Amino acid sequence: MAAPWLRRYGWITVLLAAAVSTATAADRCRLLTSQPLSIKVEDLRPVISAEINGVEAPFFIDTGSFFDFLSPAAAAQFKLPLSYAPLGYVVSGMGGTVAPQIATAKTFTVAGITAHDAKFLVGDNDFGGEEVGLLGQNLFRITDMEFDFADGVLRFVKPQHCGSAVLAYWAASNPESIGEVDVRWTSTDQPDLLGKASVNGHDIQVLFDTGSPRSILSLAAAKRAGITPDSPGVVAAGDSGGVGKKTFRVWVAPIAKFEIGGETISHTHLLIGDIGLGDEDVDMLLGMDFFLSHHIYVAYSQDKVYFTYTGGPVFDLNARPPASPSVPQPGTPAQPTDAAGYMRRGMAETARREFSLAISDFTHACGLAAADADCRYQRGLAYWGNGNPRRALTDFDDALKLSPGDYDAHLARAELQLAQPHTNIQDDLDAVDRLAPPEADLRLHLAALYGSIGQYTAAAHQVDLWIRYHPRDNRLPRAQGLRCWERAAANVRLDQALTDCNRAMRAKLAASHSVFWRLTHQADPGPGWLLRNRSLVYLRLGDLDRAIADDDAALAQIQPAASPERAYPLYLRGLAELRKGLKPQGQADFAAARKLQPDIDGHYARMGLAP
16 A cells, blocks of 8 residues: 555656647547557566666566565665655565565656655665666556557546546457456555456456566466366475565466457466465456567556557466467557667567567667667677577677677676676676675676676675675575585685574475576576585585585485486585595495486586596
């Protein structure tokens, strides 16, 4: 619930003052529509460019959030004054509850309009990217909203004299293609966009939520539809989280039929998990995977949502061929007319994993904007996703020739070449370290990359920086576990490494999958990871019995027996056994580790550890 001391944006009316007018089928109905605002889709998140105190600040668009949020690191980066919310004021969501602080910016600019003394809530967690925060319903419910993320734009819309007219004006010539959902009456105090849908014929209530990259069904609603984590075809998919410190397990489940607003999606897959929003009467978050495949009009003026399917997969983004709703389509959308339009559409296609289409659009953009480094970078990502690393590397090289200070391109080029060690990898990582803000969330990713090339001290330093600016983040235990490993690998500060591992294990995350690893594009370490990390510390300290005990425990958790991840504790146990004089056991463990990971000797040789 929004508090009275949180100011709304009254200045959006200025944006509409110069808006264009669009007539609907009803002659007297007119829509005052703002100029389209450019949106980038990054990692299934819609991003809009804004400014805080005159400095560029990218934000996520989150229709599932009642108010604007900043990350703690961003508040520090922009040196914003913080105050505490009134006693007892808490924010609830996936991951639990948090007592937020309030950051105040002298100026905040979005869509070309500047607000003064703008308020943001500051929670515990970062948002897993370069984005500094999220913009919520206090901004987006002031007028009707049009979300056309497949084309990379949104619009503020003010209907005049429209009554109950259907407002999906772009599909007026094909009305049977329009889906329509009644949403619960919304207000400042009750901003959630809740509507009805069904799964396998069972009614559910959905929250239209651009802040959720993937749609997710609650375990309770899944059970009503005959689906549990133990059902045939259901596969574990790690953990997810939200505003609080808690994480929760998620699974990918086959869904026979999903229906909403007259649209049917058959034989698809959805995430299911304990999203913890029962108090909000929410059964499902309808996320960006839905928004990317639909053109959506949120009619707050009518308490309705209109939408048309625009193409591509809806939920199952890895499915081929794409799942298609059983409704007529409104025709071919207009082609972009400039480089920016091709870029926006290409990023949306990349998010939907339609890499060939994205490459074509980015190539058009590069042709129209020869000096634009970002189109080379984005096309490189699409080539990479499409299995063409050579072309991707060429594009990253070209992007850096045009913009040497682009640390995203440096980071991508380094990561791309990890499988084929290259002398420039550390140069690129050092460039990212030098160019990125010290508060940046990518420091965790940078730590993992430094560690992968044997620069363990540099890796630990990156985790130090991240922890300094994210002391209450729900990924803190994983960061501590990573720093434990990097310090042990470097054979430095072993007492502090042991403390890090023990603190992480006390947080009971030793056997869990972590949201951190998805956000940093690393392979999920899986069960036994912290135990393996601590065993290396004990090995360095000469406490061989405890090292072997941790390796035994790690191996008990890492299944199946053929998992390549078992190679690491096997090898460590072999080293401890050799030092204890147990040569046959040690040699047997080395042989088993090498069978699972033929290059395992080199991995530990970089740490100065060899049989």
